[in-house]
Amino acid sequence: xxxxxxxxxxxxxxxxxxxxxxxxxxxxxxxxxxxxxxxxxxxxxxxxxxxxxxxxxxxxxxxxxxxxxxxxxxxxxxxxxxxxxxxxxxxxxxxxxxxxxxxxxxxxxxxxxxxxxxxxxxxxxxxxxxxxxxxxxxxxxxxxxxxxxxxxxxxxxxxxxxxxxxxxxxxxxxxxxxxxxxxxxxxxxxxxxxxxxxxxxxxxxxxxxxxxxxxxxxxxxxxxxxxxxxxxxxxxxxxxxxxxxxxxxxxxxxxxxxxxxxxxxxxxxxxxxxxxxxxxxxxxxxxxxxxxxxxxxxxxxxxxxxxxxxxxxxxxxxxxxxxxxxxxxxxxxxxxxxxxxxxxxxxxxxxxxxxxxxxxxxxxxxxxxxxxxxxxxxxxxxxxxxxxxxxxxxxxxxxxxxxxxxxxxxxxxxxxxxxx
Numbered sequence: 448x449x450x451x452x453x454x455x456x457x458x459x460x461x462x463x464x465x466x467x468x469x470x471x472x473x474x475x476x477x478x479x480x481x482x483x484x485x486x487x488x489x490x491x492x493x494x495x496x497x498x499x500x501x502x503x504x505x506x507x508x509x510x511x512x513x514x515x516x517x518x519x520x521x522x523x524x525x526x527x528x529x530x531x532x533x534x535x536x537x538x539x540x541x542x543x544x545x546x547x548x549x550x551x552x553x554x555x556x557x558x559x560x561x562x563x564x565x566x567x568x569x570x571x572x573x574x575x576x577x578x579x580x581x582x583x584x585x586x587x588x589x590x591x592x593x594x595x596x597x598x599x600x601x602x603x604x605x606x607x608x609x610x611x612x613x614x615x616x617x618x619x620x621x622x623x624x625x626x627x628x629x630x631x632x633x634x635x636x637x638x639x640x641x642x643x644x645x646x647x648x649x650x651x652x653x654x655x656x657x658x659x660x661x662x663x664x665x666x667x668x669x670x671x672x673x674x675x676x677x678x679x680x681x682x683x684x685x686x687x688x689x690x691x692x693x694x695x696x697x698x699x700x701x702x703x704x705x706x707x708x709x710x711x712x713x714x715x716x717x718x719x720x721x722x723x724x725x726x727x728x729x730x731x732x733x734x735x736x737x738x739x740x741x742x743x744x745x746x747x748x749x750x751x752x753x754x755x756x757x758x759x760x761x762x763x764x765x766x767x768x769x770x771x772x773x774x775x776x777x778x779x780x781x782x783x784x785x786x787x788x789x790x791x792x793x794x795x796x797x798x799x800x801x802x803x804x805x806x807x808x809x810x811x812x813x814x815x816x817x818x819x820x821x822x823x824x825x826x827x828x829x830x831x832x833x834x835x836x837x838x839x840x841x842x843x844x845x846x847x848x849x850x851x852x853x854x855x856x857x858x859x860x861x862x863x864x865x866x867x
Contacts, residue, residue, distance in 0.1 A: 471762045472500045475530040476517070479508040481694060483713050485779050486532065486770075493769045499762065508692055510534050510637040514828065517541065521754065529757040530766055533576055534637070535567060535748045536820035536827055542570035546753045549574045551764035559773065559789050561813070567821070568750055575752055577771040578788035580779060582747030583808065583815040584645050584734055587700060587708040587718075591728040592618070604646070604675055604735045607707055611683040614706045623704075628683030630696040631709040635839035638692055640818065640831045641745040642709060643838045646672040648816055650737030655834060656819040656859060660867050665856035672737060673848040677841045689842050701725055709734065711747060715802060716784035731804055733811060746815030748788070780805060786812055823867045833858040 473494075477486030487503045494501040506513045514537060520528055521544035533541060548557065557565070557574060564578040586607075588600055596614050601607035611628025618626040632638035648654055652668035680688060688696075693710055700708040701717065703724035708714075718725050733742040751767040753760050769775060776787045781801040786808060792798050793809045820827040833855055841851035 470498045470500065471759045472502065473529045473759060473763055473766055474502040474504060474527060475766065476504045476506050476528050476532055478506060478532060480505040481508070482717060483694075483783055485783055485785075489770055489775055489778075490766065493766050497765070501766070504528060506532070508694065509634075511828075511832075512636075514540075521756070524756045526754075526756050526758055529754055529759060529763040531752050531754060532579070533750050533752050535564075535581075535746065535750065536637075536818050536831075538568045538575050538750070538752075539570050539821060539824050540827060541752070542573060542575050544755050545573075545575040546755050546757070546760050546764070547573040547575065548577060548753065548764055548767065551753065551761050552577075553765065553768050556768035556772070559791065560771075561788050561790060563813075564748070564750075564788050567817075576750035577752075577767055579749050579751055579771050580776070580785035581788050581812050581815075582711045582713075582786060583744035583811045584641060584709055584747070585712060585731045585744070585808075585811075586734045587710060587714060587729055587731055589706050589725065589728060590730045592706055600730070600732050601707075601735050604649070604672075604737060607735050608675065608679065608683060611706050615683055625704045627685050627699060627705045629679060629707040629709075630684060630688055630691060630699045630705045632692055632696060633680070633684070633688040633839070633842055634690050634692050634695075635835050636692065637831055637835065639835040639838055641747060643673070643676075643834055644745045644816065644818060645709070645734055645743050646676050646737075648743040649734065649740045651740040652737075654816060654819055655855075656823055656830065656863070656867075658822060660822050660863065662856060662859040662863060664859060665852055668737065668740070669852050670848050673838060673841050673851060676838075677844070677848055680842050680844075689839065700729075712786050712805070712808065713784050715804060716782065744811050744815050746812075746817045748786075823863065826862050826867055829862050830859060833862065 475490050478484035490501045506516060517531060560578050568576040592614050598610045601610050615626050615628040632642050644654060647669045650668040650672040652666050652672055653663035655664050657663050696708055696710055697714050699705050701723055718729060734744055736742045751770050753763040753767060757763050773789055776789055777792055779785045780787050780792060780798045784802050793806055799806045823830045837851045837855040840846045841848045
């Protein structure tokens with residue numbers, strides 16, 4: 448029989464002395480509940496093992512919408528959610544609403560993580576989140592189609608454009624009218640910011656705002672990158688790509704209807720599942736580079752935090768420790784292809800047997816380019832909003848790439864006028 452902390456004081460008096468503590472009811476904000484959301488399963492395993500009750504809250508797939516939900520909950524000091532899954536760019540933004548996990552985690556629970564991720568999650572000396580999985584953008588490609596047309600994995604964005612166009616047209620001529628050359632995250636949301644950063648930085652155009660807080664976006668390399676990206680829409684990319692997030696892009700690629708795709712590592716295991724049209728037919732590679740730049744992968748990932756307004760921060764922190772522990776990260780890597788945040792797992796035989804590419808991605812993850820969230824602090828959501836809206840305008844043809852970059856430069860300068 449389970450008891451909950453919301454029970455009356457009379458119940459406390461009736462508890463046998465042998466029971467160490469009352470069971471608690473903990474609410475966790477997981478992902479979108481889709482095929483790649485491992486959170487509900489793990490949370491329920493923790494509850495079963497510890498005698499607590501866990502309530503699962505499904506959150507929007509869009510990080511932008513998810514952040515808005517969190518800001519509403521935390522801004523009202525709501526006790527409705529105890530544990531939150533937070534994006535890598537949010538710790539500084541949400542820190543005032545999160546507990547210092549150093550005060551609540553079990554001994555040793557904060558050991559063994561990639562140091563840079565722990566640094567990212569430490570705000571003014573407070574450890575506000577534990578890393579769960581990390582990400583870096585990848586190029587997925589149809590190996591069978593490259594072989595069929597005697598094509599190489601493209602090293603540059605222009606080579607991708609040319610190869611995608613050739614294979615797309617050839618496949619359509621052969622009767623596959625649904626084939627597209629390249630799909631990516633083109634909706635006006637955080638995902639487009641990550642794509643735009645990869646395009647622009649790989650051309651040598653910088654990261655929107657540099658480490659010193661200077662706005663650097665207005666340069667010819669940025670214009671060149673966005674000009675090429677805008678040319679994809681309606682050519683090698685469907686018009687609908689301007690409303691694609693991760694799962695929409697995956698759906699097209701996994702159905703066998705795209706030659707190339709930009710996405711995160713989790714797509715690997717889903718695409719290799721039994722019965723999928725592309726099982727055994729695709730591979731992954733670093734993203735292409737610009738004409739004179741180098742391959743750039745935006746650093747991503749998600750973390751676990753505890754709300755400062757939780758009624759049970761110690762028990763919530765116990766759940767966080769469980770989710771981020773080596774065993775759970777190992778299962779996450781094996782079952783979903785998620786990149787661990789613990790270096791030891793990049794050498795784990797079972798992980799590498801399930802997903803050999805995880806070991807190869809260690810350097811990519813370690814060298815991923817961060818979005819300018821740390822330097823812009825609380826202003827980052829406005830920075831990202833400006834980036835994805837202006838880039839989306841260019842993809843839509845509403846303004847030219849030159850205008851998009853000039854307008855973005857003005858907006859970022861205005862946002863940071865009084866300092867970040």
